[in-house]
Structures are given as structure tokens and as C-alpha cells.
Amino acid sequence: MKVTISKRTLRAGAIIGALLGGLLTTGIGHAEKVLRVNMHSDLKIVDPIWTTAYMSRNYGYMVYDTLFAMNTKGEVLPQMVDTYNVSEDGLTYDFTLRDGLLFHDDQPVTSADVVASIGRWGAKDAMGQKMMSFVAEMTATDDKTFQFKLNEPTGLIIQALGKPSSNVPFIMPARIAATPPGEQITEYVGSGPYVFLKDEWKPGNKAEFAKFENYVPRDEPADGLAGGKNVYVDKVVWVVIRDQQTKMNALSKGEIDVIESPAHDLLPLMEQDPNIQLVDLNPFGNQYTFRFNQLHPPFDDPKVRQALLYAFDQEEFLLAAIGDEKYFKLCKAMFICGTPIASEMGFEDKLEGNLKKAKELIAESSYDGTPLILMHPTDLAVLEPLPPVAKDFMEKIGLKVDMQAMDWQTLVGRRNKKEAPADGGWNAFITSWNSVDNASPLTTPFLNAACDQALFGWPCDDKIQELRDEFAREPDAGKQLSIVENLQNRVSEAPTHVHLGQWYQPTAMGKNISGAPVSPVVAFWGYKKDE
Amino acid sequence: MWSHLLKRVLAVIPVLLVVMVIVFLMLRLTPGDPAANIAGDAATSEDIAKLRIELGLEEPLPVQFGIYVSNLLQGDFGESFYYKRPVISMIADGIEPTLSLAFFTITLACLVAVPLGTLAAYRHGTWLDRMVMGFSVVGFSVPVFVIGYLLIYFLSVKLGWFPVQGYQHIKEGIGGWAYRLVLPSVALSVIFIALIARMTRTSVLEVLNEDYIRTARAKGLPQSKVLLKHALRNAAVPIVTVIGIAIAILISGVVVTESVFVIPGLGLLTLDAIQGRDYPTVQALILLFSVVYVLINLIIDIIYTILDPRIRY
Numbered sequence: 044m045k046v047t048i049s050k051r052t053l054r055a056g057a058i059i060g061a062l063l064g065g066l067l068t069t070g071i072g073h074a075e076k077v078l079r080v081n082m083h084s085d086l087k088i089v090d091p092i093w094t095t096a097y098m099s100r101n102y103g104y105m106v107y108d109t110l111f112a113m114n115t116k117g118e119v120l121p122q123m124v125d126t127y128n129v130s131e132d133g134l135t136y137d138f139t140l141r142d143g144l145l146f147h148d149d150q151p152v153t154s155a156d157v158v159a160s161i162g163r164w165g166a167k168d169a170m171g172q173k174m175m176s177f178v179a180e181m182t183a184t185d186d187k188t189f190q191f192k193l194n195e196p197t198g199l200i201i202q203a204l205g206k207p208s209s210n211v212p213f214i215m216p217a218r219i220a221a222t223p224p225g226e227q228i229t230e231y232v233g234s235g236p237y238v239f240l241k242d243e244w245k246p247g248n249k250a251e252f253a254k255f256e257n258y259v260p261r262d263e264p265a266d267g268l269a270g271g272k273n274v275y276v277d278k279v280v281w282v283v284i285r286d287q288q289t290k291m292n293a294l295s296k297g298e299i300d301v302i303e304s305p306a307h308d309l310l311p312l313m314e315q316d317p318n319i320q321l322v323d324l325n326p327f328g329n330q331y332t333f334r335f336n337q338l339h340p341p342f343d344d345p346k347v348r349q350a351l352l353y354a355f356d357q358e359e360f361l362l363a364a365i366g367d368e369k370y371f372k373l374c375k376a377m378f379i380c381g382t383p384i385a386s387e388m389g390f391e392d393k394l395e396g397n398l399k400k401a402k403e404l405i406a407e408s409s410y411d412g413t414p415l416i417l418m419h420p421t422d423l424a425v426l427e428p429l430p431p432v433a434k435d436f437m438e439k440i441g442l443k444v445d446m447q448a449m450d451w452q453t454l455v456g457r458r459n460k461k462e463a464p465a466d467g468g469w470n471a472f473i474t475s476w477n478s479v480d481n482a483s484p485l486t487t488p489f490l491n492a493a494c495d496q497a498l499f500g501w502p503c504d505d506k507i508q509e510l511r512d513e514f515a516r517e518p519d520a521g522k523q524l525s526i527v528e529n530l531q532n533r534v535s536e537a538p539t540h541v542h543l544g545q546w547y548q549p550t551a552m553g554k555n556i557s558g559a560p561v562s563p564v565v566a567f568w569g570y571k572k573d574e
Numbered sequence: 575m576w577s578h579l580l581k582r583v584l585a586v587i588p589v590l591l592v593v594m595v596i597v598f599l600m601l602r603l604t605p606g607d608p609a610a611n612i613a614g615d616a617a618t619s620e621d622i623a624k625l626r627i628e629l630g631l632e633e634p635l636p637v638q639f640g641i642y643v644s645n646l647l648q649g650d651f652g653e654s655f656y657y658k659r660p661v662i663s664m665i666a667d668g669i670e671p672t673l674s675l676a677f678f679t680i681t682l683a684c685l686v687a688v689p690l691g692t693l694a695a696y697r698h699g700t701w702l703d704r705m706v707m708g709f710s711v712v713g714f715s716v717p718v719f720v721i722g723y724l725l726i727y728f729l730s731v732k733l734g735w736f737p738v739q740g741y742q743h744i745k746e747g748i749g750g751w752a753y754r755l756v757l758p759s760v761a762l763s764v765i766f767i768a769l770i771a772r773m774t775r776t777s778v779l780e781v782l783n784e785d786y787i788r789t790a791r792a793k794g795l796p797q798s799k800v801l802l803k804h805a806l807r808n809a810a811v812p813i814v815t816v817i818g819i820a821i822a823i824l825i826s827g828v829v830v831t832e833s834v835f836v837i838p839g840l841g842l843l844t845l846d847a848i849q850g851r852d853y854p855t856v857q858a859l860i861l862l863f864s865v866v867y868v869l870i871n872l873i874i875d876i877i878y879t880i881l882d883p884r885i886r887y
Contacts, residue, residue, distance in 0.1 A: 085846070087656040088612065095614030169616070209616055225624055227658060245667055246657040247846050248838035284739060285833045285842070288723060292731055292738040293836075449605065452849055455615075456607030459622055474615070488616045498618060 075277040078556075078570050081290050083304040085283045086250045089239065090227045092167050095209035097477065104268070104566050105252050105279070106147075107213035107233035110138070110157065111205030112268035115326050115561050117382045117482065119205030120269040122261065123152065123214060123234075133196030133518065140187045143259035146216055147238045154183030159220035161204075161212055167224035168210035170485050173515055174203035198518030199485070207268055207563050208480045236260070236272045236568050237279060250281040252567075265560050265569050272568035275558065279567050294319055294551055300572060302551040303565055306424055307365055313551050320556075321549040327379055327478035327563050328372070331360060331543035332489055333433060334500045336470050339463055341415060341442070346408035348538040353404065354436045356396030357544035363428040364546070371546040377531050378487065379478045380545060383520060388528035389535035394542075401440040414443040415470035418458070420451040429473045429543070458499040478545060479563035484514045484530055489540040502539040575879065575886070579872065586868045593864045594646075594857070598639055601853050607631075608655050608851040629655055642857070651861075652854030654847075661858040664843060671741050672839035674751065675831070676824035678759035683766035684817060690767070691774025691813075692806055696797075698779055706771055713768025722761040722834040729757060739836035758835040762828055766820045773816045777809035784808070810881045818874040825870075826863040 082101065088094045091103030112122040121127065125141035144152035158181050165175035177199060180192040191200060204212055215233060222228045231239045237252035244250045260271035282299055284290045287306040293299045295318045305313060305321075313319045333351065335342035342348055361371040375394055376385040392400075417437070419430040434444045449457070454472060462468040481487045490511065494503035510530040517523050552559065555573040560566050609625040610617070617625075626632050630641065645652060651661045694706035730738045736757050742750040781787060782805055790800045827841030840859065847855035878885045 087850075094612060095616035096612075097614075099614070169618075209614060225628065229658075245838060246654070246659065246664060247843055248667075282836075283838075284836050286719075286836075289726070289739050289834055289836060292726055293740075296731060296734070296738050298738055298740065450849065452611055452851060453605040455610045456605055456851070459607065459610050459619055461619075476615075480616070496618060496620070498616065 076275075076572055076574070077278045077280055078276045078301065078567065078572055079280050079282050079299040080301040080567070081284045081293075081299055081303065082281045082565075085247055086244070086281060087246065088227070089231055089244075091213055092164050092210050092224060093227045097209065100209045100211055101565050102239070102250070103211055103213045103233075103235075104564060105235055105237040106231060106239045107211075107215065107235045108144070108152075108272075109205065109211060109213060109268070110161075111201055112270075113205050113207040113479070113563060114267040114269040115563070116267075117327075118269075119201050120266075122205075122269060123157075127201075134193045136191040136193070136200055137184075138189050138191075140189075141259075141261070144234055145257045145259075146234045147232045147255055148216075149257065150216065151186070152214060152234050153186045153217075154189035155186075156217045156220065157189055157214055158183050159217035160214045163215075163220045163222070163224050164210060164212040168206070168212070169488075169491065170199075170203050170206055171210065171212065173485060174199050177515075195516070196518060197516050198520075198523065199515045202483070202485075206486065208477055208486070234258075236274045248283055252279045252281075253277065260568075267560070267562045268564060268566060272566075274568050275571045279570075291316075291319075291551075294553060297553055297555075300553050300556050301559075301570075304548050305551040307367070307370065308424075310367070310370075310549065318554055319551055320554050321551055322559060323547055323549050324559055324561050324565070325478075325548065325563055326561060327381065327482065328545045328547040329475050330374075330379065330478045330481050330545050331364070331429065331473060331475050332481075333473050333541040333543055334458075334471060334489060335502075335538070335540065336464075336468065336500050337502050337539075338461055339468065339470065340413065341408065341410040342470060344409045345537045346404045347410055347442075349536070350401040350404035350408065350440055351437070351541055352390070352393040352535060352538055353395075353397040354401035354440050355394055355433070355541055355543065356436070357394050359396065359436075360429055360432050360543045361546060363432045364425060370549065371544060374542075374545045377481075377490075377534065377542055378484065378527060379482045382482050384483070384524050384527045386524065386528050386531060389531035389533075393535065394544075396436070398436075398439055405441045410442065412443060414445040416464045416468075417444050417446045418454045418469050418472040419446045419448045420454050420472075421448045422450045425475060425546075426451075426473060433471070433473060461501070473543070475546075477564070481542070482563075484511045484527060490530075490534070492539055500540070502537075504533070504537050504539070506533050507537070507539065579876075582868075582872050582875070586865065589868060590861060590864055593860060594643070595639075597857055597860045598642060599635075601851070601856055602635060602638075604851070606851045608853065611850055612655060651858040654855050655852045656850060661855050664855065665840065665858060665862060668838060668840040668843045670743060671832075671837045672825060672827070672841065674741075674744070674755055675758055675762065675828065675837060675839060676821060678752075678755045679762045679766060679824055680817065680821055682759055683763040683770055683820065686763070687767040687770035688774050688806070688813065691771040692778050692801055694771065694775040695778035695782060695805075696801060698782075703775070706775065710768040710772045713764045716764070717830075718761055718765060718828075719830050719834050721764050722758070722831060725757050725761055726834075739834075741835075741837045741839075758831050758837060761835070762824075762831045769820065770813065770816055774806075774809070774813050777812045778805050781805045781809040807881065811878055811885075814874060814877050814881065818870050822867050822870045825866050 084098050086098050086102055088099045089102055091099045108123050110124050111119050113119050123140055123144055125139045127138045129136055165171035177193045177197045178191050179194040183189045219228050219230050231241055236255055236258045238255050240251040240253055254274045254277050260273050263270040265271050287309055290302050291309050294302055295316050313321055335348055337343050357373045365371045374380040375387040375390040378384050417430050417434055420426050430446055434446045437444050457469055460468045464470050484490055488498050491497045492502040492504035492507040510526055514523055514526045558569040558571040560569040609622045609629055613622050613625050654661055690706050694703040697703050726738055730736045742754050744751045787804055790804045827844050829841040829845050832839045832841040844859050
């Protein structure tokens with residue numbers, strides 16, 4: 044739509060704008076440099092150890108700091124730690140904290156805080172629990188140094204302490220970290236680059252963070268979550284805007300500065316907007332995954348699961364959901380293309396829509412023709428188009444599919460039900476993970492095949508568990524890759540889930556914004572805003 | 575009159591009890607699990623089970639209901655499952671934006687719709703009448719978000735006269751508060767203007783054929799006086815009823831408008847709470863809305879007696 048505006052109209056508008064916006068509006072300060080950001084969701088829970096919700100993790104990176112952090116190459120580097128030393132036998136780790144670390148109440152960060160924080164995280168997080176199974180003793184040797192004594196060597200310690208996504212081992216004051224991991228903390232003091240302004244937090248509306256003036260960044264340049272976390276704005280405000288069109292208009296008019304996850308169907312419009320730039324900040328992107336429920340037929344039969352590995356064509360899913368090829372990548376590597384352990388082993392002939400092979404496997408399987416329930420979330424734009432594609436493939440290979448529409452929250456409740464599908468349970472659904480969650484055999488949530496201890500879908504496979512343990516014990520990167528390849532071979536025989544390709548979510552921001560850090564997890568240091 | 579009012583107030587109690595039971599049961603019978611939502615995507619079944627215990631969701635339903643009622647009787651509406659804040663404080667945060675939007679919308683709607691409807695009735699069968707009726711049909715038919723988007727596109731994006739979104743609290747400046755409510759109120763008022771104008775036209779038209787109007791005209795009263803003093807006042811009862819319903823609708827949440835214009839009112843709070851299965855918040859909001867509906871009905875009843883002294887309770 045083209046609208047022609049006369050000079051007279053513009054003059055009138057300017058006058059009205061000045062009268063209404065300038066003269067009538069009071070109490071708006073202009074001194075502060077405020078970065079207004081629309082995040083993908085509302086901040087609900089402010090304890091990043093208590094929940095695995097991404098928004099709580101993002102909040103954690105604002106308020107807390109980490110001992111180690113992952114850079115854009117997937118390497119884990121010291122962050123709060125200055126130096127560390129591993130004994131020759133690999134059984135003792137000595138760490139020294141860097142100078143100048145302060146909590147927001149101006150108390151110094153001590154080793155006692157670290158030990159308490161790692162203890163709470165290690166009791167809650169799956170990777171933390173795995174790490175703690177190697178730790179015989181964790182002690183604060185003095186205010187700035189602490190030591191891990193292991194019961195056997197492992198390559199896991201540094202990787203776990205630099206775990207980038209939920210739950211992240213954030214460091215809190217010992218008194219707060221003393222809160223049992225099953226209870227939410229009630230005090231929000233960290234040592235990160237921003238201070239959480241609790242009194243300004245309006246659930247469903249906004250959350251505010253002020254620059255922590257006493258934060259001492261590392262000297263190295265920022266690289267992903269690692270390096271110097273320099274802050275150039277006074278405040279970051281997370282503004283809740285639900286309507287996608289309104290987000291775009293608000294960004295175009297400079298009312299907000301950043302949209303973390305703009306809708307893909309609005310990206311072409313944003314590309315044409317002279318006030319908006321689209322930036323890809325997450326080098327790893329996201330990964331779609333199809334999850335089986337292995338407690339019930341037909342997915343208790345590995346042949347049916349293998350059939351889907353052959354039947355599904357990543358490209359069809361990604362075209363349906365994302366559309367524009369520049370925002371997705373076909374990737375058969377289970378642990379994300381571009382990581383040091385990326386490999387196609389086990390999947391070379393799969394994920395390409397081989398319906399003939401899939402039909403053969405179904406014919407050999409125990410499938411009895413019972414319709415299976417595929418849950419279809421209709422309220423999430425990034426997921427909604429996928430189940431119909433899956434249904435089409437599944438029906439083409441002879442499976443009967445009852446695709447049930449529901450909202451995401453209903454799906455989240457239902458996926459934890461172990462009952463038979465006919466009694467309110469389920470057979471399959473599709474979700475998406477931040478790729479960094481799936482970048483290691485130890486962090487990939489759906490790879491946990493520990494039966495009842497596994498995530499919904501409850502795969503049960505001793506061999507997979509053994510290979511994950513082997514990976515955890517192996518300190519050598521080259522050997523880790525070999526273990527990953529064995530693991531992928533095993534998964535291709537006994538699939539826990541199907542990875543349906545990687546997709547990228549560009550961040551939209553005003554043309555006056557620069558310095559946004561490229562990072563596997565959204566972060567708000569480095570941002571500069573020209574007024 | 576006073577005994578009627580007392581009876582009406584007392585009648586609220588069984589209404590609220592029924593609402594409490596129905597909402598309590600409906601929430602728990604609706605698919606979805608707040609614990610699973612809160613725990614996050616990577617939480618295990620064990621984590622979720624622990625959380626259900628912590629939230630009190632593993633107790634038998636009668637026990638949960640008993641705790642709920644007992645807390646309610648002590649003025650405790652509960653704590654949000656998510657935000658760990660008293661529900662009442664979250665509702666308090668949302669009341670000002672909702673009341674502000676309702677006030678602006680209903681004022682604008684009345685100021686436009688009542689004269690329009692009256693004029694349409696007075697000029698019955700003319701182009702003015704047809705225009706008003708045509709506007710009513712369009713006003714009913716066009717979804718509020720379409721009107722909202724159009725207003726934003728032309729008045730905010732193209733002309734830059736108004737902000738695209740956002741609400742400013744009244745304590746931060748009455749000018750900014752009013753300024754930011756212009757577009758959402760205009761967008762939202764269209765349907766109410768259509769509704770009230772149509773009702774006013776029908777009602778006034780009916781009254782204009784009454785004998786007392788003919789008498790008023792016959793004794794030489796000016797048309798404006800005939801219309802305003804005699805016709806409109808006698809036609810006011812159904813108009814007031816519609817306005818009352820409109821206020822109740824506006825207060826109990828206008829989700830789409832709040833969403834498009836980013837107004838942190840009760841509508842969005844309700845939507846978020848329902849989507850997240852935040853039982854304490856939904857329960858408190860529905861109770862509040864029930865009270866609002868009952869009170870508005872009561873106020874309308876009182877207004878009836880003022881407008882038409884023949885009405886007695």
C-alpha cells in the first residue's frame with residue numbers, strides 16, 4: 044500500500060505530535076541509554092537452576108556469571124576463573140578466581156560461593172549430576188582458590204562448568220545457593236554484568252536490568268559467551284509484546300530496539316524496512332526433533348523407528364516450517380553441524396525421504412495398523428507446520444496417524460503421561476531445541492536413554508548409556524569423536540529421536556544498534572545504541 | 575428499594591460459590607499440567623512430580639478445594655505458580671490499564687453513538703439514517719485487530735502522530751497516559767459505537783411514535799428539546815443496559831486490543847494465566863469478573879429507577 048503524504052499533513056502531524064507527545068507527556072527521561080528488547084517470551088521464573096526454561100537461562104546470563112564459558116567455536120574458556128591446573132593423573136583440578144569479582148551487593152565472590160553454587164547446580168542438572176559422579180571432593184582452599192578431587196579421570200569437568208544452556212552453572216552467593224535445588228530462590232543477587240531490578244519487574248509486561256557498574260570484564264574481546272562482557276548501555280528492558288505485527292511496527296518506529304525472535308513470515312517485510320536490520324547471532328541455530336514414545340507400540344519396535352529415519356526428508360520439514368533456504372541447513376550430524384564432534388556416521392543413507400526402504404521396515408515390523416497419536420501444537424508458528432509433514436510421510440509408508448490438534452501447554456502436560464495413547468497418552472510429537480543443547484551426547488536431552496530416568500518418550504538402551512558414559516570419561520577430543528560415531532551408529536539402529544535439520548532465527552534490531560554479540564545463547568553485553 | 579439492593583448483594587454469594595466450584599473443576603479437568611510448564615523442556619518426570627507435590631496438585635481435589643476456600647475466606651487469593659507473587663498484587667497491576675481503557679472507550683462510544691443513533695432515528699429513512707446503519711454493520715463486522723492495525727499503520731507508522739504500542743501509567747503523567755490510550759480506545763470503541771448507535775436508534779424511533787412526543791411537538795417545544803428531554807430520556811433504559819454490558823465486557827478483558835497495543839491489563843493477564851494453567855491467577859480473575867458483572871447489573875438496576883420512576887423494586 045502506497046500512501047502519499049502532503050507537506051501540510053506532515054506539518055500538522057509534527058505539530059500534533061509535539062503537542063501530544065512532547066507537551067503532554069511528562070516524566071520521560073532521556074539521559075539514560077536504554078536498550079528495549081522484545082524477548083521470545085515473558086520472564087516468569089527467576090531461578091535458572093530451578094527450571095530449565097530458556098527465559099530463565101537468559102535471565103541468568105544477565106544477572107550471574109559463570110566459571111567457564113563457551114565461545115563461538117564451541118570451545119570452553121575460563122570466565123570467572125583466572126587460571127586452572129589439572130594434575131598429571133587427571134584426578135585433581137585446582138582453580139583460581141580472577142581479581143575484582145563482586146556480587147551486586149558489593150561483596151567479593153569467594154570460593155565458598157563457587158562451591159555452594161556448583162553443589163546446588165550439580166544436584167539439579169543432568170550434566171551436573173554426571174559431573175558430580177566423578178567428583179569425590181569439592182573444597183574451597185582459600186577465598187580465591189578451590190579444588191575438585193575426582194574419583195576417576197574425565198574430560199567432563201571443564202565442559203560441564205562451561206555448559207552454555209539450561210541448566211547453566213551460574214555462581215550465586217553461598218547463602219542463596221544454600222537454597223535446596225527443589226525450592227526457588229527468593230534473593231536475586233549475582234555477579235553478572237547486569238543487576239536485576241526486582242521492583243521494576245512487572246510480570247507479563249516488562250523486566251528491567253541496570254548495568255552493574257562494578258563489574259570487571261575480562262580483558263579478552265567477547266567471543267560467544269566467553270571473553271569480556273563489556274556493557275555500553277545503562278539499562279536493558281525486556282518488553283513483552285505478543286503481537287508479531289506490533290513488534291515489527293514498534294521496531295520500525297524505534298519504540299523498541301531489538302526483537303529476539305521475529306516471525307519468519309515477517310522477515311521479508313523487515314528486510315525492506317530502512318530502519319531494521321536482521322542479524323544472525325546464533326551460529327549454531329536450532330534443531331527440530333521428532334520424538335517417539337517408546338513405552339507403547341508401535342515405537343517400542345526399533346524397526347518402526349528406523350523406518351521414520353529413512354522416510355523423513357529434512358528438506359520437506361524445513362521448507363514447510365522455515366521456507367527461505369537461507370534460514371535453514373540440512374544437517375545429518377546429530378550433534379550439530381560445525382561442532383568439533385559433528386559427524387554423519389550412521390545417518391548417511393537416512394533423512395532423505397527413502398520411502399521404499401521405510402515401507403520394507405514397516406512390513407518387517409510388529410506394527411498392527413493401530414492409528415498412532417501425533418500431537419500437533421497449533422499455537423506456535425515455528426512448530427505448527429511440521430506435524431502435517433510428518434503425518435504425510437508416515438501415511439505414505441503405511442502407518443495410520445491420528446494427528447490431534449492442541450495448544451503447546453496441553454502438549455507439554457500430555458507428553459509426560461505414560462499411559463497408553465488410547466488412555467490419554469501419546470505416540471509422537473515434534474519440538475525444537477536451541478542447537479547448543481544438542482551439541483554433545485551429554486547435553487542432548489532426548490539422547491538420555493535411561494528408561495524411567497529419561498525425558499518423556501522414555502527410551503531404554505544400555506548401549507547408548509554406556510557410550511555416553513564413555514564419552515564423559517574420555518578427555519581426548521579425537522577419541523571423543525570416535526565415541527560419537529559409535530553412538531550415532533547405535534542411535535541409527537535404536538533411534539531415540541529423529542533430528543529434522545537446523546534452522547536459524549535472525550534477530551531484528553534497529554539500524555542504530557551495533558555490537559550485539561554472536562553467541563549460542565542470547566546475551567546483552569557489547570550492545571551499543573546510537574541515539 | 576433498599577431491601578431489593580440488599581437481596582441483590584446477598585444473591586452474589588451463591589453466584590460466587592457456583593463460579594468458584596465450576597472454575598476450580600474446569601481448570602483441573604482441562605488438559606495441561608502447570609508443573610510440566612514451569613519445570614521447562616529438559617525437566618524429567620521426576621522433577622515434574624516433585625513440583626506437582628510442591629504446588630499442592632497431588633492432593634485430592636476436595637482437599638485442594640478446601641484449602642482454596644479456606645485461604646479465600648482469609649482474604650488470601652493465592653500466589654501465582656509462575657511468578658511467586660500474590661495474585662492480588664498482579665491483578666492490582668492490571669486494573670489501572672484495564673479501567674483506563676474501558677473509561678476512554680465507553681466515553682468515546684457514548685459521545686459518538688448516542689447522538690448518532692438519536693439523529694438516525696430523527697432522520698429515519700434518510701441518507702443519514704442509512705449511513706449510521708451502514709456504519710453499524712461495518713462496525714460489527716470488522717474485527718478490532720484489523721481496525722487496530724489500520725490505525726497503527728496510518729496514524730503511527732505513516733504519520734507518526736501516535737506511538738505504535740505501550741501504556742503509560744497515570745502517575746507518570748496524565749498527558750502521556752491519555753495520549754497512549756487514544757488509538758486503542760478508538761479501535762475498541764468502533765464495535766461499541768455500532769452497538770449503542772443501533773440500540774439508540776431503535777429505542778428512540780419507538781419512542782418518537784408515542785403520543786406524548788406528539789403532544790410535546792403540538793405544544794410547540796423545539797425539536798432539540800423534544801428529542802433530548804422527552805424522547806431520549808424515555809428511550810434510555812435499553813441504551814443503558816447495552817452500555818452496562820459494554821462496560822462489563824471492557825473490564826473483564828479485551829485481549830486482542832490489549833495484545834495489539836501492548837496494554838498490560840487484565841485481559842492479557844487472564845490469557846497468560848489460562849495458557850500457563852496458572853490456577854490461582856485464573857481463579858481469582860474469574861471471581862473478580864463475576865463480582866464486576868453482578869455489580870454492574872446492580873448499578874444498571876439503580877439507574878433504571880432514576881431514568882424511569884415507574885420502575886420500582
